[in-house]
Amino acid sequence: MHTDTEACYRAVKSRDRRFDGVFVTAVHTTGIYCRPSCPARTPGFANVSFFPTSAAAQAAGFRACKRCLPDATPGSPEWDLRADVAGRAMRLTADGVVDREGVPGLAARLGYSPRQLGRILTAELGAGPLALARARRAQIARVLIETTDLGLADVAFAAGFASVRQFNDTVREVYAASPSELRGRRRHGVGAAGEIRLRLAVRTPFAGRALLAFLATRAVAGIETAGPDWYARTLSLPHGPGTVHLVLADAPEPGQVVQVPATFHLTDVRDVSAAVERVRRLLDADCDPVAVDDALSADPALAPLVRSVPGLRVPGHVDGLELAVRAVLGQQVTVGAARALASRLVADRGALLPPALAQDGLTHLFPAAEAIAETPMTGMPASRARTITGLAAAIGNGEVALDRSADRDGVRRALLALPGIGPWTAGYIAMRALADPDVFLPTDAGVKAALTSMSRSPERPTDPDSWSPWRSYALMHLWGSLGGPALGPATGPAEKKEMI
Structure with missing residues (x-):
C-alpha cells in the first residue's frame, strides 16, 4: 500500500488504526517516522514519505516517534498472506534466524544467495535483511528495557545484539534516547525474578x-x-x-x-x-480482522456467522512438528481421543521441563522428531503409526520443512508424497503450521454438515471459492456453527493413502 501515497495520506489524516503496522509515515521536517494513527498534528503532504517497514524508514535516516511508538503495533497482515520470498524472509527474520544464522543462513533457507536475497528485499521492503533484523532487535530491546528488570547488558544479548556497544548505538539512533533513559520511562510493572x-x-x-x-x-x-x-x-x-x-x-x-x-x-x-x-x-x-470479516460478510449466508463472532482467528501453532503429528493422530477419531493419544506420546517420549519451568501443570516438551521416528506408536491402526513415524522422519531430516520458511505449495506436495497424508491432513497442517489464510477442506465432515445446514436457509451459501483469499477463516466459522468455536474439526476423514 505504501506506493499509493494518496491512500496512505488519507489514512494518516483520519488516524485510521487499521493501517498501523501496514506502513509507517516519515516526516521530513522532524526526521521521525510514525504509525498512521499518531495523535500528533498531521504533517503536510509534501513533507512526508511512506515506507513499508520501520527498517526502511530507519535506513533512510528517520528515528521512531516517542509519542506513538510505531514499532509497538501488530505486524502487517501482508506477511501472512504473501507466500513469496519477501513474506517468508520477514517471518524468518522475526523468528530471529538472522541473529542465529546470519544472512547466509537466512538466504540458504530460502534457496537464494545472500546477494540475491538482499536485492529482492531491498526492492520489496526498502531494506535488506541486516536492516530488517536490526529493526527487530531494536524493537525487542525497547520492550525489554521498559517492561522487565533485566540488566541492560542482558537486554542487549536477549534482543540479539552482538555487543553492548552495538546495542547502545542502535537504541540511541532509533529512539533518540539511551537505554537508561528508556528504562526511566517504563510504563508497565516488572515481573518476578525469572x-x-x-x-x-x-x-x-x-x-x-x-x-x-x-x-x-x-x-x-x-x-x-x-x-x-x-x-x-x-x-x-x-x-x-x-x-x-x-x-x-x-x-x-x-x-x-x-x-x-x-x-x-x-x-x-x-x-x-x-x-x-x-x-x-x-x-x-x-491478522486484519476488519478486512477478513468484511470480505466474508459479503456472502449473505455466511454473514450471520461472522457477525456472531467478530474477529475470529485461525489458531496458529508454535511447533510445526507437533501440529503435524497431532493432525495425523486426529484422523478418524474424536477430539478427546486425539488428545489422549497425544498425551500418551508426550508422557512416553517428551523431555521433562527443568524444575524452574514446571508450573501451571506444564511438565514436558513435545517429543523431538527423532524420538517419534525411532519406534512406531501403539494403540492405533498400524498404518497410522507408520504414517506418524514416516512424517516425523521426513521433518527431522529436512525433507519436509514446517518452519514457515518453505514455499507453501512445495510443503503440500512434500506432505502428500508421504504415505497416509492426504489432502485434508496436508491442508489442515498448511492452515495452522504455515499460516495459509486460504485453505478449504471440502471433504471435512464438519464442513459438509455446516454447508448442508446452511443450504436449508433462505440465504444459500455461494461458491466457497468466492471466500478466497480468506477461506481458512470461513472454515473456522463453519466449524463454529456446529456448536461453538470450541468444536472445530471433530474428526478428519480417512486419508486414502493411509491404507498404502
Whole structure:
C-alpha cells in the first residue's frame, strides 16, 4: 500500500488504526517516522514519505516517534498472506534466524544467495535483511528495557545484539534516547525474578474467548493447560525450553489495537525474539480482522456467522512438528481421543521441563522428531503409526520443512508424497503450521454438515471459492456453527493413502 501515497495520506489524516503496522509515515521536517494513527498534528503532504517497514524508514535516516511508538503495533497482515520470498524472509527474520544464522543462513533457507536475497528485499521492503533484523532487535530491546528488570547488558544479548556497544548505538539512533533513559520511562510493572512479562499487540475485533475455547478443547496434558481466561503451554526454542502464559479476552470494538498479556519463562533470554514470534503466530496476531470479516460478510449466508463472532482467528501453532503429528493422530477419531493419544506420546517420549519451568501443570516438551521416528506408536491402526513415524522422519531430516520458511505449495506436495497424508491432513497442517489464510477442506465432515445446514436457509451459501483469499477463516466459522468455536474439526476423514 505504501506506493499509493494518496491512500496512505488519507489514512494518516483520519488516524485510521487499521493501517498501523501496514506502513509507517516519515516526516521530513522532524526526521521521525510514525504509525498512521499518531495523535500528533498531521504533517503536510509534501513533507512526508511512506515506507513499508520501520527498517526502511530507519535506513533512510528517520528515528521512531516517542509519542506513538510505531514499532509497538501488530505486524502487517501482508506477511501472512504473501507466500513469496519477501513474506517468508520477514517471518524468518522475526523468528530471529538472522541473529542465529546470519544472512547466509537466512538466504540458504530460502534457496537464494545472500546477494540475491538482499536485492529482492531491498526492492520489496526498502531494506535488506541486516536492516530488517536490526529493526527487530531494536524493537525487542525497547520492550525489554521498559517492561522487565533485566540488566541492560542482558537486554542487549536477549534482543540479539552482538555487543553492548552495538546495542547502545542502535537504541540511541532509533529512539533518540539511551537505554537508561528508556528504562526511566517504563510504563508497565516488572515481573518476578525469572519472568518476562510482555504485551502482544493484536488488531480488533479480537475473538479471544473463541480462540481460548479452541485451544483449551485440544489441550494436551503435560504441554498445555488452560483456565477460565488463560492458556499456557511449553515452548521448544533454539537455546532451550520455555513456557508462556496468556490471558485471552474478547475485544469486539473494530479498528483498534489491544494488548494480550503474555508471561514468559525462558531458559535463555536470547530466545525472547523467537518466543514472541511463535506465540504471535499462535494468536494469529497480525491478522486484519476488519478486512477478513468484511470480505466474508459479503456472502449473505455466511454473514450471520461472522457477525456472531467478530474477529475470529485461525489458531496458529508454535511447533510445526507437533501440529503435524497431532493432525495425523486426529484422523478418524474424536477430539478427546486425539488428545489422549497425544498425551500418551508426550508422557512416553517428551523431555521433562527443568524444575524452574514446571508450573501451571506444564511438565514436558513435545517429543523431538527423532524420538517419534525411532519406534512406531501403539494403540492405533498400524498404518497410522507408520504414517506418524514416516512424517516425523521426513521433518527431522529436512525433507519436509514446517518452519514457515518453505514455499507453501512445495510443503503440500512434500506432505502428500508421504504415505497416509492426504489432502485434508496436508491442508489442515498448511492452515495452522504455515499460516495459509486460504485453505478449504471440502471433504471435512464438519464442513459438509455446516454447508448442508446452511443450504436449508433462505440465504444459500455461494461458491466457497468466492471466500478466497480468506477461506481458512470461513472454515473456522463453519466449524463454529456446529456448536461453538470450541468444536472445530471433530474428526478428519480417512486419508486414502493411509491404507498404502
